[in-house]
Amino acid sequence: GESVGLHLPTLSVQEGDNSIINCAYSNSASDYFIWYKQESGKGPQFIIDIRSNMDKRQGQRVTVLLNKTVKHLSLQIAATQPGDSAVYFCAENGYQGGSEKLVFGKGTKLTVNP
Amino acid sequence: GAGVSQSPRYKVAKRGQDVALRCDPISGHVSLFWYQQALGQGPEFLTYFQNEAQLDKSGLPSDRFFAERPEGSVSTLKIQRTQQEDSAVYLCASRLGQGLTQYFGPGTRLLVL
Numbered sequence: 001g002e003s004v005g006l007h008l009p010t011l012s013v014q015e016g017d018n019s020i021i022n023c024a025y026s027n028s029a030s031d032y033f034i035w036y037k038q039e040s041g042k043g044p045q046f047i048i049d050i051r052s053n054m055d056k057r058q059g060q061r062v063t064v065l066l067n068k069t070v071k072h073l074s075l076q077i078a079a080t081q082p083g084d085s086a087v088y089f090c091a092e093n094g095y096q097g098g099s100e101k102l103v104f105g106k107g108t109k110l111t112v113n114p
Numbered sequence: 115g116a117g118v119s120q121s122p123r124y125k126v127a128k129r130g131q132d133v134a135l136r137c138d139p140i141s142g143h144v145s146l147f148w149y150q151q152a153l154g155q156g157p158e159f160l161t162y163f164q165n166e167a168q169l170d171k172s173g174l175p176s177d178r179f180f181a182e183r184p185e186g187s188v189s190t191l192k193i194q195r196t197q198q199e200d201s202a203v204y205l206c207a208s209r210l211g212q213g214l215t216q217y218f219g220p221g222t223r224l225l226v227l
Contacts, residue, residue, distance in 0.1 A: 043219050043221050049215060093213075100147075104157050
């Protein structure tokens with residue numbers, strides 16, 4: 001069955017370090033992946049996305065890498081700041097059977113220590 | 115510009131009560147989604163609208179859950195005869211078109227006592 005999951009439930013880094021958050025997915029037919037950031041009491045906030053015809057995409061301080069061979073997705077945050085502390089979710093756009101739903105993993109909680 | 119808004123932000127209901135949760139999507143967004151997020155978990159899909167048409171309701175957990183979007187803009191998620199297991203955050207998201215990013219509202223936190 002389809003599933004999107006994260007390897008590590010928590011990640012703690014020092015301010016200024018680079019952070020890497022990983023995600024595994026099982027549906028090889030998925031063609032669109034998104035990273036969301038969710039702060040306490042708020043809805044998920046879009047960070048960056050990538051389509052399956054790409055291996056890498058960069059934004060401001062963030063990079064998403066997609067390895068379709070091993071069905072792995074990662075989010076890299078450069079020079080991590082205290083404001084980056086949140087739960088990060090990867091999500092897969094499930095187009096299977098005409099569904100447009102997002103399938104989320106359980107999330108990784110990132111804590112940035114000053 | 116204005117994002118997705120939801121109301122109420124918090125709702126406490128006694129078991130057995132009916133509740134109605136409202137979502138105002140981003141203006142012009144064709145697609146609207148409802149998700150349920152249990153504590154410590156990722157959001158789980160409930161239902162999806164394209165304009166006023168409900169194209170996918172496969173995630174609704176029971177027939178006590180009902181969603182509508184009669185004019186293709188505002189949507190309401192209704193839960194009848196609420197149960198304690200319905201306690202969760204209910205998230206609404208909207209999207210301009212197919213294949214594009216879903217933008218989420220702040221959610222409604224529902225607590226059923």
